[in-house]
Amino acid sequence: MKRPATATLLLAVMVLALLMLQARLWFGEGSLRHVAGLRQQLAALEAENARLAERNRLIAADVQDLKDGLDKIEEIARRDLGLVREGETFYLVLDRDAAP
Template identity: 30%
Template sequence: MRLLYFVLILILSLLSYHFIVGHNGVMDYKRIEREVNIQHRNNQVLIERNTALKNEILDLRNGYDAIEERTRNELGMIKEGETFYRIINDDH
């Protein structure tokens, strides 16, 4: 009878070990779950970036305000009759 208990405990121990540490076990599940969460966060960042780019494209296609804003900011253009003031901070 003791031998039977010993064999059953041994089998249960081996099965538990494989369930926790073995291929597709709990450890693999937790690792994959972490990887999925990281990828989900990366996807959210990319979705937000894509949405911002889509909105900018729509603004550039549909309105002159966005084009004017970009030319003013990126190219330093001013309208005729406007006065441009550049304030230089001299705190070096």
């Protein structure tokens, strides 16, 4: 039994359209692989944002401490500048095993 030419042409067009849609699903922008890559990038960026948000929170706490009192300023001066108050005794302990 022979199919009419229009039915064969319609079938060919539908098969071609199906193949094109499948190709778009598996390859190129918007494909499953592309979406999986974008999800990985999103997870990495969210982790980086969380790390930076924590750093910002710590910096904001330091700024608030500096605004509120002199304790934080004294702590920084002792640590970074070697502040020694009058009446205090400073001891420097050297490790003999450490390389010069």
